[in-house]
Amino acid sequence: MTPVRPLSVGVLGCADIAWRRVLPALAGAGETRVAAVAGRNPEKTRRFAERFGCAPVDGYAALLERDDVEAVYVPLPAALHAEWVERALLAGKHVLAEKPLTTDSARTGRLLALARERGLVLMENVMFVHHRQHAEVQRLIDGGAIGELRSFRAVFAVPERPAGDIRHVAALGGGSLLDMGVYPVRAALHFLGHGLEVAGATLHRPADREVDTAGSALLSTPEGVTAHLLFGMQHAYGAAYELWGSRGRIRVDRAFTPPADHEPVLLVDGPDGTGRLVTPADDQVAGTVRAFARAARNGAAPPQDIADCLRQAALLDRIRECAGA
Template sequence: MTGPVRVGVLGCAGIARRRMLPAFHACPDTQLVAVASRDEAKARDTAREFGCAAVRGYPALLERGDIDAVYVPLPAALHATWTEAALRAGKHVLAEKPLTTEPASTEALAALAASGGLALMENVMFVHHPQHAVVRRLLADGAIGEIRAFHAAFTVPRPPDGDIRHDPALGGGALWDTGVYPVRAALHLLGEDLRVAGSLLVPGGPGDAVDIAGTALLRTARGAGAHLTFGLDHAYRSSYEIWGSEGSLTVDRAFTPPADHVPRIRLARRTGTEEITTGPDDQVLRTVTAFARAVRAGAPLEAASLRQAALLDELARRAPDARVPAR
């Protein structure tokens, strides 16, 4: 492929308008061609804002010959349907997290993409921020000795009652929304041999229809424990801490730092505490750049996304009184 990757967007969700469409527009490796909505007026308003074409309905966008790849920012329960439709239309896909709410569906989409030489990528943006590469390097260099424990939290204030995150039919609930972040952080920093040791999902929201909060306990093959907290009715928290045999590492604003945020990684050891500062960076733009690179390579879905899907499913199934759809 020569020239920028030509991108179409299926839907006008808030995350698309606030973060992803500006990044597609700004990235030299992508060209924002069209945005689709079932609401023609909404498509026109969004397209006007970003200087691209407006399309009524998702199938019409997938039929366009001037689009190489699509971004899917729809509710979680719709990701599998429209990702499959896009792949069958010969389009590369960047889909919001979680890619699906069932491991079998995630595996099937990965296989479908691979069979067509198409890139499939889950939009987990924080893993592209350089601060986490610094943490991984410190761990590999033995800065805190052997890893003993990992604590991560991602919690946000309560959404309005009509928000889709309160709707179980659309894949709502804390596990599928905020739980993805600490689970993926554990995979990113501890490795993919994690196993579920325990799970708790707390019902809440209008009519107690979904899980509004949760806690997960994972373990590595070497015995390190990962304690994860997530929620949709909390004070904001976005952080993780890794404890080792000789020290600890702490990262605040770990998952959704703004582009102008200056990351500070605290490294505490017996000899004292130091603060490692990295430069500000735009993880949204980095993600879009990574997707363009994946499109050119026809890259398969990352193994971490497949393992993440399995862990999230097991956390849902093992939680007592979970408010998640039975499957």
């Protein structure tokens, strides 16, 4: 069998997440290679290019003109996603964009429609859904380990970032909802489906800040299963979810950003006590990169990914509306 040529990827921006997590996966996955990186700071761009063995490019537009770039990864601030994702699609490139795909659902819908019209893949980089621990959780639920599902609870919060961090800047799409809130919202969708509606929400914006630093949301399915979501960026680190059923509970810690060598432990409470199920370590970043490369080779993103991205965007909008933001 002839080996498949790696998907050639260009990178728009020299973000920290690109340096630490995504570019190492793109360079090492085997199904992708990093062709070029573009940035605003020439020195930083050269440093990225030297580490990952690719070409440094002066400016995002110049990268989109390169014939050796088949796809682009967009780790720019959220408020810049819509412009550069659209420009990349119009240039004929597949796109992997950091979450959230845009800052409002209408723009998200337009970009996904544009990708479909042009036969290109547009994927939102929500990496945790590619970790196999969540498939194991779903297997337990389907097998009746906790009976009928009654409620879902999820939290994602991180310590405060330095004053100059983009998460503190409203014009760049900062704030806890769009950065941290995406995780529990997507987890609720993952397990409870698309019938979720927002029953209530709060967003806390201190008087000395221009963005929300914490929030919560209460969601519900038509069947009455509730989802209580908490998020923030002035907290001790927390990334967990719990599914509570008629006969027991499943609890998952380090649920959203586990290291590749971490062996997740699922705690399953039942009538006979608590059991510990250790699942194999998994690299969700590499899994995401592989999924993107295969979708690009097939010429289409999985329909479930598109549907989840759209519904997630709508729920984020509704949370903001309910909170009066």
